[in-house]
Amino acid sequence: MNAPAPNSYRNQPDERGHFGEFGGRYVAETLMPLILELEREYRRAKADPAFAAEFDDLLEHYVGRPSPLYYAPRLTEELRKTAPEGKGAQVWFKRDELNHTGAHKINNCVGQILLAMRMGKTRIIAETGAGQHGVATATVCARFGLPCVIYMGAVDVARQQPNVFRMKLLGAEVIPVESGAKTLKDAMNEALRDWVAHVHDTFYIIGTAAGPHPYPELVRDFQSVIGREARAQMLDRIGRLPDLLVAAIGGGSNAIGLFHPFLDDPSVKMLGVEAAGHGLDKLHAASLAGGRPGILHGNKTYLLQDDDGQILEGHSISAGLDYPGIGPEHAWLKESGRVDYTYATDVEALDAFQLLCRTEGIIPALEPSHAIAAVERIAPTMDRDAIILANLCGRGDKDIFSVAEHLGVTL
Numbered sequence: 001m002n003a004p005a006p007n008s009y010r011n012q013p014d015e016r017g018h019f020g021e022f023g024g025r026y027v028a029e030t031l032m033p034l035i036l037e038l039e040r041e042y043r044r045a046k047a048d049p050a051f052a053a054e055f056d057d058l059l060e061h062y063v064g065r066p067s068p069l070y071y072a073p074r075l076t077e078e079l080r081k082t083a084p085e086g087k088g089a090q091v092w093f094k095r096d097e098l099n100h101t102g103a104h105k106i107n108n109c110v111g112q113i114l115l116a117m118r119m120g121k122t123r124i125i126a127e128t129g130a131g132q133h134g135v136a137t138a139t140v141c142a143r144f145g146l147p148c149v150i151y152m153g154a155v156d157v158a159r160q161q162p163n164v165f166r167m168k169l170l171g172a173e174v175i176p177v178e179s180g181a182k183t184l185k186d187a188m189n190e191a192l193r194d195w196v197a198h199v200h201d202t203f204y205i206i207g208t209a210a211g212p213h214p215y216p217e218l219v220r221d222f223q224s225v226i227g228r229e230a231r232a233q234m235l236d237r238i239g240r241l242p243d244l245l246v247a248a249i250g251g252g253s254n255a256i257g258l259f260h261p262f263l264d265d266p267s268v269k270m271l272g273v274e275a276a277g278h279g280l281d282k283l284h285a286a287s288l289a290g291g292r293p294g295i296l297h298g299n300k301t302y303l304l305q306d307d308d309g310q311i312l313e314g315h316s317i318s319a320g321l322d323y324p325g326i327g328p329e330h331a332w333l334k335e336s337g338r339v340d341y342t343y344a345t346d347v348e349a350l351d352a353f354q355l356l357c358r359t360e361g362i363i364p365a366l367e368p369s370h371a372i373a374a375v376e377r378i379a380p381t382m383d384r385d386a387i388i389l390a391n392l393c394g395r396g397d398k399d400i401f402s403v404a405e406h407l408g409v410t411l
């Protein structure tokens with residue numbers, strides 16, 4: 001890929017990890033040498049063709065990339081039924097739910113475990129919410145024979161049992177976190193504590209494009225394979241770029257992975273979709289729409305917080321979206337106006353989930369169902385020859401029990 005121009009949107013962060021006023025590395029003194037060592041090693045790895053070759057090889061033969069680019073004809077037609085004359089954009093999907101382990105999370109885990117091994121680390125830790133990142137981390141640890149400890153809020157352990165069992169089958173130790181609200185934020189706190197206590201042998205694989213610099217940058221870079229492939233596939237299939245990219249946002253890794261390679265294409269609009277839970281005036285997880293800037297988990301970004309700056313609990317039907325913050329690059333892309341952000345409620349996501357099942361024979365995860373809900377709103381307002389490309393970042397196997405419960409079905 002060509003290097004981005006100096007005034008490029010793709011040129012961030014600066015050398016201290018800032019995306020505009022966001023990002024940075026607000027970490028305990030004990031962690032600072034580690035963070036700096038990680039950054040140095042990441043710079044070396046980024047410049048090393050052997051690192052890229054190993055990453056690409058694993059993505060192809062282990063993960064199953066490139067993931068397909070798919071035109072969704074029946075969903076497109078369904079949405080055209082409610083569109084005014086001449087309206088109703090074509091809907092396309094990037095099929096990252098077809099990856100090994102069922103979501104985009106594995107792209108990042110492959111990159112980070114290769115980095116861990118370059119650094120001579122012999123123990124891996126990670127946090128997880130829905131369990132997808134935990135499963136992906138446990139998977140790469142099994143693949144490379146490294147011990148793996150996953151921190152998971154006790155509440156999430158209870159609601160994501162199939163993934164807890166998967167992690168254990170893969171040889172990971174799953175530690176339920178009983179502090180705070182016992183969900184993702186608390187699991188991340190606990191993982192950071194473990195890291196401080198085991199700085200010499202341990203590598204912390206963060207699951208989203210958040211945390212202290214250089215994590216937001218390196219997670220973005222590993223996930224950018226999504227956007228690079230999609231860009232080339234679109235040009236190859238129809239000879240032009242899409243008009244609108246849409247992706248769901250928890251911490252923001254699948255969204256930034258799709259968006260980043262297109263940021264300097266002015267004709268391509270982008271839309272990130274946060275989880276509005278029960279509604280923005282009730283329990284939700286929309287940090288950009290309903291939060292304000294603050295510092296959490298080593299970086300400055302938009303956060304859900306009360307008047308005293310205490311972090312509030314995020315809520316979403318989707319355990320992967322209920323993080324009360326968002327990656328700093330998204331905070332900056334919102335303020336710079338390059339990317340638009342919206343939200344979808346639990347109910348809208350549940351409807352979109354069922355719509356995709358019925359029209360395309362694809363059972364999506366509840367996370368990308370939020371993106372599909374936004375597509376449902378927007379496609380009928382766009383011209384018929386316009387193209388929307390949404391990221392199908394996970395499959396729904398893990399979610400069928402909670403969907404059944406919400407629909408009042410006993411399995």
Ligand SMILES: Cc1ncc(COP(=O)(O)O)c(C=O)c1O
Nearest residue numbers: 132250251252253254320367394
């Ligand atoms: C399938 C899926 N999509 C999206 C997310 C949200 O994460 P991110 O915003 O980092 O892509 C998760 C998190 O667990 C997930 O499992």
